[in-house]
Every structure is written in C-alpha cells, then in structure tokens.
Amino acid sequence: MATTTQPLSTARAQLFAQLGPEQTYDIAIVGGGATGLGVALDAAARGFKVVLVESHDFAKGTSSRATKLVHGGVRYLAQGNISLVREALHERTTLLNNAPYLAQPLPFVMPSYQWWETPFYGIGLKMYDALAGKAGLGSTEFLNRDQTLSALPTALPAGLKGGVKYWDGQFNDARLALAIGRTAVGKGALLLNYCRANDLLYTDGKVAGLVCEDTQTGTTYRIQARCVVNAAGVWVDELRQKDGAANGADGRRPTKPMVAPSQGVHIVVDREFLGGEVALMVPKTADGRVLFAVPWLGKVILGTTDTPRNDLAREPLPFKEEVDFILSESARYLRRAPTRADVKSVWVGLRPLVKPQDDDGDNTKGISREHTVLVSRSGLVTVTGGKWTTYRAMAEDVLSKCEEKGLLKATAKGVTTHLRLVGANGAPVPVQSISKAPGLHSYGDEQAAVQALPGADKPLCDGLTEAMVRFAARYEYAIKVEDVLARRSRLLFLDARLASTLAERVGAILQEETGIDPEVAAFVSLAKHYLELPQ
The missing domain is CATH 3.30.9.10 (D-Amino Acid Oxidase, subunit A, domain 2)
Known part of the structure; x- marks a missing residue:
C-alpha cells in the first residue's frame, strides 16, 4: 500500500516535509496529467529523484476528459503519417x-x-x-x-x-492517471496534488527549481531541482511566460504562446x-x-x-x-x-494543440508531430501536445531531451515498456469489461484491500461503496468530494444528477478520514455545471 491510514491532513504534512531546503531533486515536474505523471514514472523507474506538483487534482484537466479511446489514430493513416x-x-x-x-x-x-x-x-x-x-x-x-x-x-x-x-x-483515463502516479510513488517519486507552482528558481540564469504553494494551507515551499519539466498541458504557457520574463534582459524576444x-x-x-x-x-x-x-x-x-x-x-x-x-x-x-x-x-x-514554434530554434519536431518538447535558454523543459495513447513514449522523449541538454545524466530508456502498473502486479483477478457498469474491477488486484475497509457492505450507489471512498482518501490522494465522484469513481461523468445526491454522504466520510474540508457545496455547484446544455 502506498500510504498510511492516518488522517490525510497529517499524511500531507509528512509529504510536504520532504520539500525541506536540504533536498535537491534530479527532476521537478509541473503538471499531474497523463504527460507529467508519465514523465514522473519513467524518471523514477530510472532511479532519478523525482517530485511532481499539480495545482489541482491529478488528471483534473484534459486527462480525465478524453473520449476514453486507446487508439493508433486511423485519421493519421489517411493523412499518410505512417x-x-x-x-x-x-x-x-x-x-x-x-x-x-x-x-x-x-x-x-x-x-x-x-x-x-x-x-x-x-x-x-x-x-x-x-x-x-x-x-x-x-x-x-x-x-x-x-x-x-x-x-x-x-x-x-x-x-x-x-x-x-x-x-x-x-480505457478509464482518470484512474489510469492515478495508477501511473501511484506506480511512480512506488519507485520513489514524491507526488503532491493541490500544490501550485507559482514561480521558477534560478542560479546564474539557469532554472534551478520551483516556488510552489500548498493551496490547502497557503504554505510556500522552495524546491531545488537540477531539471524542471513544464508538463501543464494547455496551461504550459503560464510558466513559459514567467521564464521568458525572468530572462528578458538578454534582449530575447517575448515568449510566444505555444498552445x-x-x-x-x-x-x-x-x-x-x-x-x-x-x-x-x-x-x-x-x-x-x-x-x-x-x-x-x-x-x-x-x-x-x-x-x-x-x-x-x-x-x-x-x-x-x-x-x-x-x-x-x-x-x-x-x-x-x-x-x-x-x-x-x-x-x-x-x-493542447501546438502552434509552430522556433523557441530558440530548439523545437524537437523530429521526435513527433503530435507532441513538442522545447528547452529554453535558461533550461526550462516544456512538453505539450500528444495524446493519451502515447503518454509513455512522450515521457521517454522528454527524458531524452533532458539528457541531451545535460540536465540529467544519460540512462537507458525503455524501463517502462513492460512495467505493470499498480493494480496489475498481484495475483490475477477476473477482468471485467470496462464498457460495463463500474465496480470493484476498477481496482485490479487491490480489490481485496478495498473490501477489507469499513463500509464495504454499504453501497452509496451501484458501483460505489463507503469503503471505496475510504480507499480513495487513504491511498489515492483524494481530499475533496470532487476527487472521489469525478475521478476516483467516475460518477460525475456518468450521471451528474446522481453524483450530486451523494455529495453529503461522501463528504462526511472524507471529513472523517482526512480532517480536511471536502467542499461539498462546491461539488454540488459543479455537478449542475455538468448538466448545463446551452439553449
């Protein structure tokens, strides 16, 4: 199991304690979607010391809103992109x-x-x-x-x-993102959700880390890192603009939007x-x-x-x-x-569709027409574009670029090709089609661990029990009702009205488990948003 069963407020404090000033990470990643989590897993699997910060919840953005297809890209075949x-x-x-x-x-x-x-x-x-x-x-x-x-x-x-x-x-996109992240944790990575990257640190004009904030407490942390990867999806330009502003004195042109x-x-x-x-x-x-x-x-x-x-x-x-x-x-x-x-x-x-770029003439167009990796003059590595299916290959490309630029030591790639994710490492369990109703099959070989928690016999609705909410809080980084009903379970995406009716009960369990405000009212408002059809 990835964490302890103590209140998550205490567990979060222990996670943030690892950001002490004496710590220097090999790689700090901004963005907890498919791309950022994929980079974290690949880097941790190679033995690098890794930290990842996500301003909201893991897969909160684009990575939980896919069409749920793992595909080769039939339309690219029609374009001749073999x-x-x-x-x-x-x-x-x-x-x-x-x-x-x-x-x-x-x-x-x-x-x-x-x-x-x-x-x-x-x-x-x-x-x-x-x-x-x-x-x-x-x-x-x-x-x-x-x-x-x-x-x-x-x-x-x-x-x-x-x-x-x-x-x-x-596939189940949000739960796959979580499995990638938890597998990275098993390899030694530190993952922090609700931790916003506010700025970059520099030494002699080169990126040397991050200034980040725990959005639950307002506490600011300075993360020292040899390499910083900007993997914030459609939001990558925010950090790129800050990097450009910090290095504007050299006469460089203003940073062009990338997305x-x-x-x-x-x-x-x-x-x-x-x-x-x-x-x-x-x-x-x-x-x-x-x-x-x-x-x-x-x-x-x-x-x-x-x-x-x-x-x-x-x-x-x-x-x-x-x-x-x-x-x-x-x-x-x-x-x-x-x-x-x-x-x-x-x-x-x-x-995140990528605009044509000539950022310092360092665009890796040769790697893939789907995603782009840029390295600025100060050493900030930015990756965006691409699709869920190729998240692992994208991560390899990012690390190859980091090594090429001397930001990380050279290592052999391919370490994640046959690396099975959390939930697929224990005794085989019957695999139920994910086209059917949700349930325990979403946990793979961790089903018994879920069933061992209090409330396994207390369903909240079809496919969701009190034990699943407790598991989400104890082992899956869930803090808010939205984390559980949108991404640990997928109920908000399946039936927003039903999800809204469960907010109070889920919130009470989370409050008991974590000691953190689960933001019930905010979720009820969000659920209405998922039922709004413009007339």
Missing part, C-alpha cells in the same frame, strides 16, 4: 498489457450508407491491421447489412448497406441508445468531423467536437452548436436519437 500510426499502435498494446483492468480491446463498427464506404474504409483499416502486425487486437471484417445490425442493434436501418468492423482500445487550445465536447446518455458491447464510429460526418458512440462504464459517450477556444477555463462550458452537432449527427445513425432530455452528463476538455 510512422506516427505505427508508434501509437505499439504504445496501444503496451498500455493494454501494463494495465489490463483499466485498458482493454474494444470492437468498433463503421456503418455504411453509401455503396463505396465499406470497401473504401475497409481497405484502409486492413492497412491499419498490417501496421499493427503482432500488436493487432483483432482482424478487420467486412460486414453485410444483417451483420452490421447484429453488431449495432440500434443503428438506423433505412439505407444501411453494410459496415466494417475493426479493433482499437478503450492553441481546442475544445472537445462529450455527451453521456443511457446504454439503451447503443446496446451491446460494440462502439459506433463515423469517420466523416456532414462537416467532415469524426463521431463516436462508445459504451463505457454502463453508459454511452457521444462525441467529440474540435472547436478552437481562446480562454483556458478549468471547467469550460460547451457551445450550443457543439451540442446541436453531436445530437443531430447521432440522429443520422441511431434508430432512436437522444435528445437534450436524455443527457446524463456533458463534459468539455481542452486539447
């Missing part, structure tokens, strides 16, 4: 192997309503299979009309010609709108975007959009046209189209 697809397919298999209880294969069907669609998309997906090779999850199949309706029983039958079935993967945020909207409805265990994928909607209908934890996720957004709100609202797009496009392919009244939850994620 190397990127091959890398993603390799990483897809690695991820599924290292956390089989949180990431699993999932069949998809593309229904064809034009005669040419089945052969056209089918040939491309056969190439997808060929690129995957031994890492393939299943063979692409050409389906006739009856076979397509058998796989997608709620598909609109009028005009249906057939379809193509192929395989990719799905152009794009908004993705997802709508959740009941399982009956899709039925079965097969996802629906439309490769080209009326305006050229992709549409998914994905079975996930007993519900169906409809999405996603791709809309430029200028602000960096932590809880962005969907635009009316995005909601209208998802619902209207769903009506073109589903026998019974969901309406606004059927929506159980709607969430928005900001994707």
Whole structure:
C-alpha cells in the first residue's frame, strides 16, 4: 500500500516535509496529467529523484476528459503519417498489457450508407491491421447489412448497406492517471496534488527549481531541482511566460504562446441508445468531423467536437452548436436519437494543440508531430501536445531531451515498456469489461484491500461503496468530494444528477478520514455545471 491510514491532513504534512531546503531533486515536474505523471514514472523507474506538483487534482484537466479511446489514430493513416500510426499502435498494446483492468480491446463498427464506404474504409483499416502486425487486437471484417445490425442493434436501418468492423482500445483515463502516479510513488517519486507552482528558481540564469504553494494551507515551499519539466498541458504557457520574463534582459524576444487550445465536447446518455458491447464510429460526418458512440462504464459517450477556444477555463462550458452537432449527427445513425432530455452528463476538455514554434530554434519536431518538447535558454523543459495513447513514449522523449541538454545524466530508456502498473502486479483477478457498469474491477488486484475497509457492505450507489471512498482518501490522494465522484469513481461523468445526491454522504466520510474540508457545496455547484446544455 502506498500510504498510511492516518488522517490525510497529517499524511500531507509528512509529504510536504520532504520539500525541506536540504533536498535537491534530479527532476521537478509541473503538471499531474497523463504527460507529467508519465514523465514522473519513467524518471523514477530510472532511479532519478523525482517530485511532481499539480495545482489541482491529478488528471483534473484534459486527462480525465478524453473520449476514453486507446487508439493508433486511423485519421493519421489517411493523412499518410505512417510512422506516427505505427508508434501509437505499439504504445496501444503496451498500455493494454501494463494495465489490463483499466485498458482493454474494444470492437468498433463503421456503418455504411453509401455503396463505396465499406470497401473504401475497409481497405484502409486492413492497412491499419498490417501496421499493427503482432500488436493487432483483432482482424478487420467486412460486414453485410444483417451483420452490421447484429453488431449495432440500434443503428438506423433505412439505407444501411453494410459496415466494417475493426479493433482499437478503450480505457478509464482518470484512474489510469492515478495508477501511473501511484506506480511512480512506488519507485520513489514524491507526488503532491493541490500544490501550485507559482514561480521558477534560478542560479546564474539557469532554472534551478520551483516556488510552489500548498493551496490547502497557503504554505510556500522552495524546491531545488537540477531539471524542471513544464508538463501543464494547455496551461504550459503560464510558466513559459514567467521564464521568458525572468530572462528578458538578454534582449530575447517575448515568449510566444505555444498552445492553441481546442475544445472537445462529450455527451453521456443511457446504454439503451447503443446496446451491446460494440462502439459506433463515423469517420466523416456532414462537416467532415469524426463521431463516436462508445459504451463505457454502463453508459454511452457521444462525441467529440474540435472547436478552437481562446480562454483556458478549468471547467469550460460547451457551445450550443457543439451540442446541436453531436445530437443531430447521432440522429443520422441511431434508430432512436437522444435528445437534450436524455443527457446524463456533458463534459468539455481542452486539447493542447501546438502552434509552430522556433523557441530558440530548439523545437524537437523530429521526435513527433503530435507532441513538442522545447528547452529554453535558461533550461526550462516544456512538453505539450500528444495524446493519451502515447503518454509513455512522450515521457521517454522528454527524458531524452533532458539528457541531451545535460540536465540529467544519460540512462537507458525503455524501463517502462513492460512495467505493470499498480493494480496489475498481484495475483490475477477476473477482468471485467470496462464498457460495463463500474465496480470493484476498477481496482485490479487491490480489490481485496478495498473490501477489507469499513463500509464495504454499504453501497452509496451501484458501483460505489463507503469503503471505496475510504480507499480513495487513504491511498489515492483524494481530499475533496470532487476527487472521489469525478475521478476516483467516475460518477460525475456518468450521471451528474446522481453524483450530486451523494455529495453529503461522501463528504462526511472524507471529513472523517482526512480532517480536511471536502467542499461539498462546491461539488454540488459543479455537478449542475455538468448538466448545463446551452439553449
């Protein structure tokens, strides 16, 4: 187990005590999403002394708001980016192997309503299979009309010609992020959520650490580190601007923004709108975007959009046209189209799309067109872009750049390729499909530890018990009701109204466990936000 069972307020104090002035870390990471946690795990697994700070909760931002797909990127294949697809397919298999209880294969069907669609998309997906090779999850199949309706029983039958079935993967993003982080802790890393990086420290003009603040107590800490990695996702430019300002006296141009945020909207409805265990994928909607209908934890996720957004709100609202797009496009392919009244939850994620950069001429475009690693003149390492599927490869790229610039000693990479995550290291347990209802299967081989806690026989709702809340507080860094109902369990993302009704009970358990204000009222307000559909 990763922590003790003492009140978390005491446990947090002990964690922060490790930031004493006599401590110097090899690497300090800002950002507790998929990218930052991946870097922390890779660095700790190589033997580096690692600290990671996250201003909110782990995976609070983009990393808990994915479409829940572990995929090679079919659209990149259409663009001819073979190397990127091959890398993603390799990483897809690695991820599924290292956390089989949180990431699993999932069949998809593309229904064809034009005669040419089945052969056209089918040939491309056969190439997808060929690129995957031994890492393939299943063979692409050409389906006739009856076979397509058998796989997608709620598909609109009028005009249906057939379809193509192929395989990719799905996962529980927020819980996977937590598993990566806890695995890093097991390798010696120090992780701190609700700890905001306010500024950078410098020695002789070079980045030498962070100034951070425990947002729960207001206490400020100075972290000495040989290397600082800025992995704050769409928010990386905030720290980059501070770095640029601190080094502006050398006549350098003002730091250019690196990220152009794009908004993705997802709508959740009941399982009956899709039925079965097969996802629906439309490769080209009326305006050229992709549409998914994905079975996930007993519900169906409809999405996603791709809309430029200028602000960096932590809880962005969907635009009316995005909601209208998802619902209207769903009506073109589903026998019974969901309406606004059927929506159980709607969430928005900001994707960090990388602008063309020439930051000191040090852009690692050659590593990947999906993510970018920059090193400023002062030595601040920034990584952004990319996608969940390739988080591990991104971490390797970051550390390679740190070593190339002399910020870390050179080490052999590949240490995380076969490193199974927390929950996948003990005695094998039956793996239940994560497309079905939530429950103990989300804990892998830690199920017995959850069941041993008080309240294992006291359900709060289907798939959530009092013991799970206690486990979240004792071993999973949960402080607030939101931490539990949004990310340790996924109830806010599945049924925001139901989640709101449980806030008081979850808050009482957290208060008992941690001695910290669980912010019940704030969560109730947030849950309303997840039910807001612009008219």
